[in-house]
Amino acid sequence: MLCYLSLCDTPPVLYFRDKLLYHVTCEMRTISESASVAEKIRFYRTKRDIPSHMLAEIVGLSRYAIMYYENNQTEPLLEDLKKIALALGIEADMLYDDYYRFLDYPCGKKIKEIRKEHGLYQHQLAKILGTDRRTIERWEHGRGVIKRATWEKLKSLGLL
16 A cells, blocks of 8 residues: 655644654545456556566466556456456456456356347357357357357347
């Protein structure tokens, strides 16, 4: 935690009833709930005062991977986000947005629930999403990852 003397009109040190009092303020860092995954990674990394190259080394990634994640140039894998959270000493869901919460659900089970809830067969859902039946089958069996664009399509169609 960063602490420094306050710049207000109260003296930084004063005596009161034979006791020495210190007026100290601490910087309080917060992040918006609507922050992107990239912003959350950078926020918690800097809050813990860990350089990106050191975080990369701890997690087992290149420093460029961390930089790309923080600059929103690359979408991190769910497993990488979990490793980053562990290295930062936070719960993984603190880095998640709705897409990663969906992936962590497990998403294959959720896809099957959505499909059945809307009375669709695999080939029908595949046609809606612009993919093939085998892809839907793989997702439902936990093989393969649903891309963000497909998740957004599910969302925009009101299927989530």
